[in-house]
Amino acid sequence: DTAVSQTPKYLVTQMGNDKSIKCEQNLGHDTMYWYKQDSKKFLKIMFSYNNKELIINETVPNRFSPKSPDKAHLNLHINSLELGDSAVYFCASSQETGGRKNEQFFGPGTRLTVL
Amino acid sequence: SQKIEQNSEALNIQEGKTATLTCNYTNYSPAYLQWYRQDPGRGPVFLLLIRENEKEKRKERLKVTFDTTLKQSLFHITASQPADSATYLCALEPTDSWGKLQFGAGTQVVVTP
Numbered sequence: 001d002t003a004v005s006q007t008p009k010y011l012v013t014q015m016g017n018d019k020s021i022k023c024e025q026n027l028g029h030d031t032m033y034w035y036k037q038d039s040k041k042f043l044k045i046m047f048s049y050n051n052k053e054l055i056i057n058e059t060v061p062n063r064f065s066p067k068s069p070d071k072a073h074l075n076l077h078i079n080s081l082e083l084g085d086s087a088v089y090f091c092a093s094s095q096e097t098g099g100r101k102n103e104q105f106f107g108p109g110t111r112l113t114v115l
Numbered sequence: 116s117q118k119i120e121q122n123s124e125a126l127n128i129q130e131g132k133t134a135t136l137t138c139n140y141t142n143y144s145p146a147y148l149q150w151y152r153q154d155p156g157r158g159p160v161f162l163l164l165i166r167e168n169e170k171e172k173r174k175e176r177l178k179v180t181f182d183t184t185l186k187q188s189l190f191h192i193t194a195s196q197p198a199d200s201a202t203y204l205c206a207l208e209p210t211d212s213w214g215k216l217q218f219g220a221g222t223q224v225v226v227t228p
Contacts, residue, residue, distance in 0.1 A: 042218065107158050
């Protein structure tokens, strides 16, 4: 059984379009994340939700909007896509214990290509 | 500014030898340091977590050390195997930003038979 799944795996689209990436985890975790990994392989956190509440919101263009309908899902909507948005986007989840976050479980990634 | 530095050059090592990777950081007060493995086209996979008050952690053939004075972590793979070939990422969780993992760029390890 897949622990953290993302759809789609590949996304090719034109500049200016709006697209969404979906993430689901079946681990029962209370915290979910979105990361961006650029061509230089740096993995940077974008957002984090804990029990459907936004707790981390890094300096990300407001064209990016996360939505968490429930604890097991975290979606990422991107408006007006730009060339620089091309990257691999990873969803991850973790479980908080005693107020601290523990290891994170990552999804397989969504490779976004903006033409 | 805050930095996490890992060797950018690939580490080529012969099967059976010990691979040692370095993670140096500046301007961080990490509560935790984690190591992940990433294979091409896949998401990172958690390997080990070490806390600021721990000096060393082991898991099977893996060993991590954490020196908060030197601001450095060393990651060792003993008796390396070709299946250990991957990119290894270190990540810090600062004391003032719970859950906000900051990742290094990773070091690629290539184990040849």
